Amino acid sequence: MRLSRYFLPVLKEDPKEAQIVSHRLMLRAGMIKQQSAGIYSWLPLGYKVLNRIQQIVHEEQQRAGHIPLLMPTLQSADLWRESGRYDAYGDEMLRLQDRHKRDMLYGPTNEEMVTDIFRSYVSSYKSLPLTLYHIQWKFRDEMRPRFGVMRGREFLMKDGYNFDLTKEDALHAYNRHLVSYLRTYERMGLQAIPMRADGGPIGGDYTHEFLVLADTGESEVFYDSQITDLKFGDRQIDYDDVAQGQAILEEFTSRYARTDETHDEALFAQVPEERRRTARGIEVGQIFYFGTKYSEAMGATVVTETGERVPVHMGSHGIGVSRLLGAIIEASHDDKGIIWPEGVTPFHVGIVNLKQGDGSTDSACEALYRELKAAGLDPLYDDRDERAGAKFATMDLIGLPWRITVGPRGLAENKVELTSRRTGESEAISPQEAIERLKTIYQPVFAAAYH
Amino acid sequence: MRLSRYFLPVLKEDPKEAQIVSHRLMLRAGMIKQQSAGIYSWLPLGYKVLNRIQQIVHEEQQRAGHIPLLMPTLQSADLWRESGRYDAYGDEMLRLQDRHKRDMLYGPTNEEMVTDIFRSYVSSYKSLPLTLYHIQWKFRDEMRPRFGVMRGREFLMKDGYNFDLTKEDALHAYNRHLVSYLRTYERMGLQAIPMRADGGPIGGDYTHEFLVLADTGESEVFYDSQITDLKFGDRQIDYDDVAQGQAILEEFTSRYARTDETHDEALFAQVPEERRRTARGIEVGQIFYFGTKYSEAMGATVVTETGERVPVHMGSHGIGVSRLLGAIIEASHDDKGIIWPEGVTPFHVGIVNLKQGDGSTDSACEALYRELKAAGLDPLYDDRDERAGAKFATMDLIGLPWRITVGPRGLAENKVELTSRRTGESEAISPQEAIERLKTIYQPVFAAAYH
Incomplete structure (x- = not known):
């Protein structure tokens, strides 16, 4: 899903009516009304x-x-x-x-x-x-x-x-x-x-x-x-x-x-x-x-x-x-924000484009998006024309367990960042390695399914 | 699904309250109450x-x-x-x-x-x-x-x-x-x-x-x-x-x-x-x-x-x-009974065992059941201890578009019957051919899916 075409009404302010954290986060992350x-x-x-x-x-x-x-x-x-x-x-x-x-x-x-x-x-x-x-x-x-x-x-x-x-x-x-x-x-x-x-x-x-x-x-x-x-x-x-x-x-x-x-x-x-x-x-x-x-x-x-x-x-x-x-x-x-376990996360991975509108970052993001989908994964691509800080804050709030960050500096060396929402740790790896890593991460989730 | 473990309460009699055929057939096929x-x-x-x-x-x-x-x-x-x-x-x-x-x-x-x-x-x-x-x-x-x-x-x-x-x-x-x-x-x-x-x-x-x-x-x-x-x-x-x-x-x-x-x-x-x-x-x-x-x-x-x-x-x-x-x-x-189009049929194919309890027909049916599932198809195996006529009547009533009939006589020549619910036509082919035919028949249904 491309975020520019999605309906994800996140709230900046903490809603007053929410007394517990899950209620507050579900309202803020645009999950319920x-x-x-x-x-x-x-x-x-x-x-x-x-x-x-x-x-x-x-x-x-x-x-x-x-x-x-x-x-x-x-x-x-x-x-x-x-x-x-x-x-x-x-x-x-x-x-x-x-x-x-x-x-x-x-x-x-x-x-x-x-x-x-x-x-x-x-x-x-x-x-x-x-x-x-x-x-x-x-x-x-x-x-x-x-x-x-x-x-x-x-x-x-x-x-x-x-x-x-x-x-x-x-x-x-x-x-x-x-x-x-x-x-x-x-x-x-x-x-x-x-x-x-x-x-x-x-x-x-x-x-x-x-x-x-x-x-x-x-x-x-x-x-x-x-x-x-x-x-x-x-x-x-x-x-x-x-x-x-x-x-x-x-x-x-x-x-x-x-x-x-x-x-x-x-x-x-x-x-x-x-x-x-x-x-x-x-x-x-x-x-x-x-x-x-x-x-x-x-x-x-x-x-x-x-x-x-x-x-x-x-x-x-x-x-x-x-x-x-x-x-x-x-x-x-x-x-x-939320930290979804891999088994229930709404999207498997978020893609953050640090320089929307830049030809090479846009096409790297599009290729990632396409290949992740072809691998059976469900990515959310933040393709909005927003600054990086806002994109990171949204991804953290909605709690996707993995994020791929794509920027011109990294791409010059064929690198993107793969970040764990839970640990906050990042690795600079090639886009292809990032896809392979995510396939490995989600393999147990798919293997657990019952048909 | 094995019919012996399913809950399929078909009715023998036409329910009085049903004025139109779909209502009657849905009641008789155990679809609604x-x-x-x-x-x-x-x-x-x-x-x-x-x-x-x-x-x-x-x-x-x-x-x-x-x-x-x-x-x-x-x-x-x-x-x-x-x-x-x-x-x-x-x-x-x-x-x-x-x-x-x-x-x-x-x-x-x-x-x-x-x-x-x-x-x-x-x-x-x-x-x-x-x-x-x-x-x-x-x-x-x-x-x-x-x-x-x-x-x-x-x-x-x-x-x-x-x-x-x-x-x-x-x-x-x-x-x-x-x-x-x-x-x-x-x-x-x-x-x-x-x-x-x-x-x-x-x-x-x-x-x-x-x-x-x-x-x-x-x-x-x-x-x-x-x-x-x-x-x-x-x-x-x-x-x-x-x-x-x-x-x-x-x-x-x-x-x-x-x-x-x-x-x-x-x-x-x-x-x-x-x-x-x-x-x-x-x-x-x-x-x-x-x-x-x-x-x-x-x-x-x-x-x-x-x-x-x-x-x-x-x-x-x-x-x-x-x-x-x-x-x-x-x-x-x-x-x-019903004739489901392939796109919406509850099960893709029914397997009728003509001689339940017979070692070779049972094992041929089990193998078919397993291999159809492995091929991504959803079979209904009538493994009840019932006579053939009752099994055929149930399959016809619930309307699965394809049926595989397995009996000792055919198996002696490595043949089963693949029958179209719509035309009533049957072919005697090997179990492996039947599986391949069904994969081909349902290929457009799977190809039409959107992920």
């Missing part, structure tokens, strides 16, 4: 990152064997009356009536609807196991929306639902989700720690939240420092392997890690003192096995091999897609 | 086609230089009060109140919001031309939703908005949209004819609807038969070339082609009688230049080169993304 309290337009740069994140979530869900579909945003109140949640859900549910005065709501989650889909078509144990998921806009009418996309009202979430014959099978689905989530967050450059969560009115041990450590997190968290040494890495996974899933669950959840909601001082005291940590965290996902709560209430049953009709065991598993942008920025920025 | 009147879940197969269509729309918009963003589904009523449309819009607007009793609505279109985005950031002619678009769910509270996704209430639309300094520039944007739409529909295997439309209360000559001819179309159309001979093909387009855009507009709109809304008997009578045609058509898109209507009402102005402040010239341009599935099926089906 608030349209109503807690409701945002995703400007082109923000939309691009949102898509990168969605793509990773889709790939990892499909790698795990989960099937994508798409449920609508508006739901009939009748479905929620069946589960008893229409009255139980508080003011966060946005209720409305259509022109025929039928009660509707803007879905805050989809347990009822997905259970309705299941019961409409599935009646045999032979169709199990089954996990359906979607990435769709939700609405929760927060009393005080704030922190930008971190606590918005209209937000994008991946929610997936497993349907299994037995509790044991459903717990394997739970583990599959845990594994796929660990992979998902690592591809985004995040460390998200599974922490024991509160089962709420349903209770049970089978729920974990995934938290990213950040000073601005909404939750206080308590953990054994050994947990931050765990990396998922590029291990080979067989998502049908029950023992492997269980082993990974144990590896990642056996050390102490809880939020203030489930924190237990006595248990925490058993962690060796030098490994006890207290910090703040941002919740970016949750997995939950809830058994037959919805299947019994809504009649989602299957006939077993022996002819018995039984309610299916279910769980629901969510990733906060839009809030992940905020979480990534909270975890990765400096005083100049 | 109605959740409330005019509100659908997109089951996995339907969601996959919806994504293929979205992808083509995105690519052709970006090829034309248009910039994607994403506006929210819910909008503040205040924005619509500025334009005067809050009161003018009838019962099709879904109005609601949030917990603080603020008036909101589910966006039926986005002229107001995109104009608000523009005026918030753009103040100079130097930022023009600019076209912003999104693909987002809309809601129109139809009195009598029907015909499945053809006239739903919650529907997916691409709507784009151009901002230009002068009427002349805006008409070039209009032509750019016309050209990009012609390419878009052709990639989907559709012929969509631009027809002069009714400008409504704003009037003006600058609006065309795109109609697909189909017996079940909601509009009666009148046209010169020469127009159906026009093909866009793979011509090279320079979207900055004003003369080229104008020439294509003239080529595709100078012959008589109107819907009943704008039909003029006297003009039609000037078409030679043997070329006069009357038919029915489905509207799948519309382009519209409306000048300064919204920019004046909402203060979207720029400062010109001479320091004058002027309202920008705008247009809006829509493609009915979700309804396109219905339109494509109306235009391409037979009594056995």
Whole structure:
């Protein structure tokens, strides 16, 4: 993309309404615009990152064997009356009536609807196991929306639902989700720690939240420092392997890690003192096995091999897609702006032309731009007639992890500068070397994709 | 995808509620499920086609230089009060109140919001031309939703908005949209004819609807038969070339082609009688230049080169993304089911194993499946333990354009059958030849993509 033809409305001033750094940087970098309290337009740069994140979530869900579909945003109140949640859900549910005065709501989650889909078509144990998921806009009418996309009202979430014959099978689905989530967050450059969560009115041990450590997190968290040494890495996974899933669950959840909601001082005291940590965290996902709560209430049953009709065991598993942008920025920025991890960066590299209008720098930049695209990379070329300082400031603010700077002095020696946004280090190398270096840098990102 | 692990709930019986063939086939092929009147879940197969269509729309918009963003589904009523449309819009607007009793609505279109985005950031002619678009769910509270996704209430639309300094520039944007739409529909295997439309209360000559001819179309159309001979093909387009855009507009709109809304008997009578045609058509898109209507009402102005402040010239341009599935099926089906054009088919090819459980057919099918995927193709392998007739019926119903049938008799001679869904013709060739043939068949589909 040529910046002269893009729509990137960066702000010079810090917006007053932003209380936390990710909100401030998303506004300043021209990623979002608030349209109503807690409701945002995703400007082109923000939309691009949102898509990168969605793509990773889709790939990892499909790698795990989960099937994508798409449920609508508006739901009939009748479905929620069946589960008893229409009255139980508080003011966060946005209720409305259509022109025929039928009660509707803007879905805050989809347990009822997905259970309705299941019961409409599935009646045999032979169709199990089954996990359906979607990435769709939700609405929760927060009393005080704030922190930008971190606590918005209209937000994008991946929610997936497993349907299994037995509790044991459903717990394997739970583990599959845990594994796929660990992979998902690592591809985004995040460390998200599974922490024991509160089962709420349903209770049970089978729920974990995934938290990213950040000073601005909404939750206080308590953990054994050994947990931050765990990396998922590029291990080979067989998502049908029950023992492997269980082993990974144990590896990642056996050390102490809880939020203030489930924190237990006595248990925490058993962690060796030098490994006890207290910090703040941002919740970016949750997995939950809830058994037959919805299947019994809504009649989602299957006939077993022996002819018995039984309610299916279910769980629901969510990733906060839009809030992940905020979480990534909270975890990765400096005083100049955002620092995108390579896995989610909107553009792979920025090209800064130091002397726009100069024949040789212009043509060197155009050649770089063309060749980077031919190599499958997505460059942003700042071809505006601006001074170098303004171009650097924009690149730093929007946080592309790599920048190529092209000026007449370097070009005289066939050199450009390749600069890392994270370290600030620069190297003077030939344009061809810069392209090769970037291909090498992004090779793991492309290799991680799932088709 | 292995069918044994997919979620493809095909129906044996014709659903009673479906009045037109596309609705019936989408229900029977397990593509959609109605959740409330005019509100659908997109089951996995339907969601996959919806994504293929979205992808083509995105690519052709970006090829034309248009910039994607994403506006929210819910909008503040205040924005619509500025334009005067809050009161003018009838019962099709879904109005609601949030917990603080603020008036909101589910966006039926986005002229107001995109104009608000523009005026918030753009103040100079130097930022023009600019076209912003999104693909987002809309809601129109139809009195009598029907015909499945053809006239739903919650529907997916691409709507784009151009901002230009002068009427002349805006008409070039209009032509750019016309050209990009012609390419878009052709990639989907559709012929969509631009027809002069009714400008409504704003009037003006600058609006065309795109109609697909189909017996079940909601509009009666009148046209010169020469127009159906026009093909866009793979011509090279320079979207900055004003003369080229104008020439294509003239080529595709100078012959008589109107819907009943704008039909003029006297003009039609000037078409030679043997070329006069009357038919029915489905509207799948519309382009519209409306000048300064919204920019004046909402203060979207720029400062010109001479320091004058002027309202920008705008247009809006829509493609009915979700309804396109219905339109494509109306235009391409037979009594056995859907016939997907290669450009939008959910899977590129189906593999039918005639003797599931037989070692050699199973391993031949697995090898085909693996090699087709390695070749970048997306196969659906029917690995269920079902008889051949049921497998063929499912493949015919869901409409994959190509099928490979693998049985022990053929394999003894290293042959499989490659069958065209459209013609029904089969060829006995080696598995390797079948893969090569499919690579050749889909090469134009991949070549048409825009990165």
